[in-house]
Amino acid sequence: MAIITAIANAKKVDGHDNYDHLLFYLSWYKIFSKITITMNNKQSSKIRAEFLDFFKKNGCAIVPSDSLIPTGDKTLLFTSAGMVQFKQHFLGQSKDSFTRAASCQKCFRTSDIDQVGFTTRHLTFFEMLGNFSFGDYFKEEAIDWAWEFLTKNMSLPKGKLYITVYKDDDEAREIWKKIVPENRIIRMNDDTNFWNMGDTGPCGPCSEILIDLGLDMSCGKPTCGPSCNCNRYLEVWNLVFTQFDRQIDGSLENLPRKNIDTGMGLERIVATANGKNNIFDTDLFVPIMDMAANILKIKKEDGTISKLRMIADHARAAAFLISDGILPSNEGRGYVLRRILRRAVRQGKLFGYDKPFLNELSKTVLDIMGTAYPETSSRFSNIKSIIQKEEEKFLETLELGSQILSDTINVYKSKKLKTIEGKDVFKLYDTYGFPYDLTKEIVNEKGLDVDEKGFKEEQKNAQDKSRVAWSGSGEKDITFYSILHKKTNDTIFVGYENMVTEGKVLSLIKDDKEVTELKEGENGEIILSQTSFYAHSGGQNADTGKIENNNFEAEVYDVIKPIGNLFVHKIKAIKGVLKISDDVATIIDVQRRKQVERHHTATHILHKALREAFGQHVAQAGSLVTDQYLRFDFTHFSQISKEDLIKIEKRVNSVIRANSQVCIESMDINKARNFGATALFGEKYGDIVRTVSIKNEIDNINYSMELCGGTHINRTGDIGIFKIVSESSVGNGVRRIEAVVGTAAENYILEEEKIVKKITEILSSSKDDLVNKIQKQILDYKKLQEELDSLKDRLISSELNSYVDQVKKVNGINFLPVVLYGIDVKELRKVSDDLKEKIKSVVLLIISKCEDKLSFIVSATPDYVKTGINAGNIAKAFALDINGSGGGKPDFAQGGAKDMSKLDAAIKKAVQHIHK
Numbered sequence: 001m002a003i004i005t006a007i008a009n010a011k012k013v014d015g016h017d018n019y020d021h022l023l024f025y026l027s028w029y030k031i032f033s034k035i036t037i038t039m040n041n042k043q044s045s046k047i048r049a050e051f052l053d054f055f056k057k058n059g060c061a062i063v064p065s066d067s068l069i070p071t072g073d074k075t076l077l078f079t080s081a082g083m084v085q086f087k088q089h090f091l092g093q094s095k096d097s098f099t100r101a102a103s104c105q106k107c108f109r110t111s112d113i114d115q116v117g118f119t120t121r122h123l124t125f126f127e128m129l130g131n132f133s134f135g136d137y138f139k140e141e142a143i144d145w146a147w148e149f150l151t152k153n154m155s156l157p158k159g160k161l162y163i164t165v166y167k168d169d170d171e172a173r174e175i176w177k178k179i180v181p182e183n184r185i186i187r188m189n190d191d192t193n194f195w196n197m198g199d200t201g202p203c204g205p206c207s208e209i210l211i212d213l214g215l216d217m218s219c220g221k222p223t224c225g226p227s228c229n230c231n232r233y234l235e236v237w238n239l240v241f242t243q244f245d246r247q248i249d250g251s252l253e254n255l256p257r258k259n260i261d262t263g264m265g266l267e268r269i270v271a272t273a274n275g276k277n278n279i280f281d282t283d284l285f286v287p288i289m290d291m292a293a294n295i296l297k298i299k300k301e302d303g304t305i306s307k308l309r310m311i312a313d314h315a316r317a318a319a320f321l322i323s324d325g326i327l328p329s330n331e332g333r334g335y336v337l338r339r340i341l342r343r344a345v346r347q348g349k350l351f352g353y354d355k356p357f358l359n360e361l362s363k364t365v366l367d368i369m370g371t372a373y374p375e376t377s378s379r380f381s382n383i384k385s386i387i388q389k390e391e392e393k394f395l396e397t398l399e400l401g402s403q404i405l406s407d408t409i410n411v412y413k414s415k416k417l418k419t420i421e422g423k424d425v426f427k428l429y430d431t432y433g434f435p436y437d438l439t440k441e442i443v444n445e446k447g448l449d450v451d452e453k454g455f456k457e458e459q460k461n462a463q464d465k466s467r468v469a470w471s472g473s474g475e476k477d478i479t480f481y482s483i484l485h486k487k488t489n490d491t492i493f494v495g496y497e498n499m500v501t502e503g504k505v506l507s508l509i510k511d512d513k514e515v516t517e518l519k520e521g522e523n524g525e526i527i528l529s530q531t532s533f534y535a536h537s538g539g540q541n542a543d544t545g546k547i548e549n550n551n552f553e554a555e556v557y558d559v560i561k562p563i564g565n566l567f568v569h570k571i572k573a574i575k576g577v578l579k580i581s582d583d584v585a586t587i588i589d590v591q592r593r594k595q596v597e598r599h600h601t602a603t604h605i606l607h608k609a610l611r612e613a614f615g616q617h618v619a620q621a622g623s624l625v626t627d628q629y630l631r632f633d634f635t636h637f638s639q640i641s642k643e644d645l646i647k648i649e650k651r652v653n654s655v656i657r658a659n660s661q662v663c664i665e666s667m668d669i670n671k672a673r674n675f676g677a678t679a680l681f682g683e684k685y686g687d688i689v690r691t692v693s694i695k696n697e698i699d700n701i702n703y704s705m706e707l708c709g710g711t712h713i714n715r716t717g718d719i720g721i722f723k724i725v726s727e728s729s730v731g732n733g734v735r736r737i738e739a740v741v742g743t744a745a746e747n748y749i750l751e752e753e754k755i756v757k758k759i760t761e762i763l764s765s766s767k768d769d770l771v772n773k774i775q776k777q778i779l780d781y782k783k784l785q786e787e788l789d790s791l792k793d794r795l796i797s798s799e800l801n802s803y804v805d806q807v808k809k810v811n812g813i814n815f816l817p818v819v820l821y822g823i824d825v826k827e828l829r830k831v832s833d834d835l836k837e838k839i840k841s842v843v844l845l846i847i848s849k850c851e852d853k854l855s856f857i858v859s860a861t862p863d864y865v866k867t868g869i870n871a872g873n874i875a876k877a878f879a880l881d882i883n884g885s886g887g888g889k890p891d892f893a894q895g896g897a898k899d900m901s902k903l904d905a906a907i908k909k910a911v912q913h914i915h916k
Contacts, residue, residue, distance in 0.1 A: 055102035082130030117310030125317035135257030166205030314344035356391035422454020491567035503528035539623035552576035659717030881906035
């Protein structure tokens with residue numbers, strides 16, 4: 001103000017305005033303004049670090065972010081809150097020693113996806129800052145710390161902060177009264193300020209801290225206040241006091257252990273700490289939006305800003321979902337990823353940009369977030385490549401979708417139908433990325449309407465499918481095992497070194513219930529104090545073998561780890577009776593284990609060989625290791641040639657023949673990363689990791705080094721021989737190689753030789769002459785086929801004149817339906833061309849019956865096409881009448897069906913579809 005006053009009071013010198021003084025003051029004012037802005041600019045990275053440091057000083061264990069694929073609750077599709085990974089801690093079932101914790105958790109939700117970009121606060125991907133207490137501190141500390149961090153560390157103005165408490169929570173209200181004036185504490189109801197885990201179980205009141213963003217953000221209603229849903233009052237922090245256990249009758253009983261669960265969105269606190277009313281006006285989003293605007297060649301203004309915000313959010317979400325091992329697909333998590341990618345790409349399309357661009361934003365995203373999540377930077381090339389491939393695919397399907405919408409409208413018009421069914425609208429939305437609003441707008445322009453109710457039903461069905469049809473589908477609710485885990489503790493696994501060991505029976509399970517004994521002939525599950533059996537994990541199949549003592553013997557056919565290190569042995573009792581506390585021996589099938597180990601070590605060598613051949617974008621996207629074969633899924637965007645497969649196979653076998661040492665070591669994760677260890681997508685690692693290295697002993701360096709908990713052979717020579725069985729695509733940008741090693745490879749080669757020998761016998765050929773013999777057989781077959789086709793052509797040609805006489809007049813249009821037998825679509829086309837040549841002006845429907853199916857084509861001569869005849873529409877309508885499918889262009893279309901029962905009626909009805 002002093003500077004402004006000085007400028008205003010600048011005196012005249014010699015009768016002239018003192019411009020030198022004015023310029024001097026103005027220049028300093030500009031510098032001072034910039035300094036002030038810089039001082040108030042709290043970077044997101046510093047706020048994130050300051051939050052964690054604050055709670056570390058208050059005795060909280062700092063726990064790293066969990067993956068977006070939840071490890072704390074396998075029943076969830078995504079990690080949607082900071083408390084997810086602490087589920088076992090809240091239930092008192094965790095083995096961790098800490099009772100208070102803090103974290104910055106990456107989260108993903110789609111519940112508000114339609115609002116993203118159009119409001120100041122909604123996101124799909126966000127970071128949740130949280131501090132937690134598991135039977136430790138409670139309301140007083142949680143409230144005091146929250147207030148201290150916001151007002152002191154973040155310098156939020158106390159006069160703008162409001163508090164909500166649950167209407168019956170007098171305890172929280174009294175604590176807050178010591179901190180803020182009573183008139184800024186608002187009692188709220190169950191719908192906003194009471195948290196429930198479900199209809200029964202742990203629950204408790206909440207207390208929210210809101211900040212008043214000012215009159216400019218108000219809805220303008222006289223009743224506008226902290227309880228209003230407008231943009232003026234922003235929830236910054238939510239404190240949940242889990243203190244009750246809701247009973248079946250609805251009554252609340254006090255929990256013996258009271259917990260604290262808090263959540264504060266990093267994006268919101270960054271905005272409010274910097275005096276911003278919009279989370280998108282921060283360093284978390286602005287660089288991404290600027291980059292997007294630059295690529296799309298648009299300005300950040302009212303007409304574009306909401307779309308740029310959506311693009312920025314979806315770019316962040318896509319990068320982190322892919323980093324955590326999720327790949328675009330048509331179900332589950334992959335379906336959700338594909339949806340947000342397509343939503344973002346379509347925004348570019350609306351700006352007239354027809355090329356991939358979202359992948360270019362991934363670098364900006366990782367520049368902003370890479371320090372906090374270093375694993376994402378190491379996966380940059382993968383993230384970028386996967387996004388780009390998905391963009392390219394979608395841009396192709398978007399063009400196709402436009403044509404399909406046009407064709408759909410034409411079909412409905414041809415049937416004189418006024419409303420497009422919900423299933424057809426949803427197909428456009430789901431398969432081709434057409435938003436409902438856009439479809440409705442285009443349809444309305446053509447004088448039709450859409451079945452909105454039917455569309456929403458189809459959408460709900462798809463959402464329900466997405467929730468259950470995810471890659472973790474089929475996993476049991478782990479609550480039952482969680483309770484057992486608390487009673488039994490972890491199982492000690494000694495199977496890396498010992499094929500046989502002894503353990504005590506801690507629990508017996510039959511039909512998902514604990515029992516006191518298992519008897520001969522029964523199937524059940526056994527939990528032991530110690531085991532030599534490897535449990536299914538990391539793509540490696542579990543060991544099989546026996547559990548026995550003097551009185552009992554059981555076959556072990558599977559072993560799982562449903563929670564922590566609780567090993568559950570699935571068995572069939574062969575003889576005797578087993579009871580709780582019995583001692584038993586665990587005996588694994590050693591030969592099977594060795595063969596599994598050969599396949600597992602081979603996957604590591606294969607992974608490295610693929611990266612050598614194609615580059616660092618290759619990363620493991622899934623694997624299965626059994627005693628019979630290995631299956632390795634990896635990111636790559638084109639089919640691998642036979643020549644490259646041979647090179648890869650030879651490279652793997654060369655490493656095997658080198659008989660290199662396989663070294664297994666536990667070390668600090670940062671040390672492992674410095675050594676270049678490869679971490680797998682979607683895996684969460686602790687501070688100490690197990691590394692598997694294959695040594696290049698000539699150069700004394702690691703040929704391959706991966707973080708892996710599986711079992712392996714001692715030297716690569718133990719693998720024997722490596723043979724690729726198949727290579728295929730299993731999804732967009734993901735390839736799969738199946739291979740065999742050791743005895744499985746021997747059996748495969750023997751079987752191949754057996755087949756070759758059988759063929760040589762059938763063809764009466766030597767092995768050396770076999771290829772020439774087969775080629776001659778093929779040439780002879782082709783010659784005979786050509787002669788047969790020629791004969792068919794002559795027979796059909798001789799009948800064409802008789803067909804010409806069967807032309808009908810339909811609404812003044814020449815129409816000819818023809819039914820033939822046993823000819824393919826290529827021959828149908830020729831018949832069509834010949835008939836059009838003879839008749840000159842005609843619409844043809846030519847059908848071929850072939851055993852249990854039929855094919856048809858519809859074609860129209862150019863003169864009729866010019867008048868509005870559309871063969872594609874006729875084909876679609878005819879196909880519907882025979883329960884088939886069909887479509888095409890105005891001059892030519894084709895289709896087919898398997899049901900011939902309605903054919904005669906459909907041919908008679910076909911005349912109804914012939915119109916301009």
